[in-house]
Amino acid sequence: SVLTQPPSVSGAPGQRVTISCTGSSSNIGANYDVHWYQRLPGTAPKLLIYGNYNRPSGVPDRFSGSKSGTSASLAITGLQAEDEADYFCQSYDNSLSDVVFGGGTKLTVL
């Protein structure tokens, strides 16, 4: 994938975890917005963060997004069992002229 995510992260209930999304100068580094999606087991992907740090209504404030340089991050605080899911980042790449995604990160709540 054009955007690189760790394949997996884990944390205990109540803890804070972060998921990185690393790109390059032709996507995140070119100041294109990053969006994040959550896919719970057996369900459709759900928009979690748009425009780098904005939460759609209904998304708990435990979820936050940030961006710096050629990378973006999704932070989840107060980890809950229901957060166990796959998380994907999305941006745009101007050398490919395509929407690009990360490979996805599986979050395990211990």
Added chain:
Amino acid sequence: EVQLVESGGGLVQPGRSLRLSCAASGFTFDDYAMVWVRQPPGKGLEWVSGISWDSGSVRYADSVKGRFTISRDNVRNFLYLQMKSLRPEDTALYYCAKDVGRYLESEDWFDPWGQGTLVTVSS
């Protein structure tokens, strides 16, 4: 409730064709661009194709250009993906999703997504 339901997936031999459908409900379909995104087994998401609200603008990933055709029916509220000359590497779960705007802009996000339909290309 905004809902997208894909259908049409299945097992198909290499070189054959398949048409995917996505039924939209709960929103004004012709106010939004729509996209197809796929996820091959064990891999990340891949944007496949997008179409503007009025079908005036369509785009394709290089990997499917010339083989896939996206279209929409704004009367029946359906999105389609006609896939021809299918290859094993097209095997994936195909999602349709609603774009945030009317046109295909580079920084658009997608919300909501359907549950996906599985396409398997194998002999």
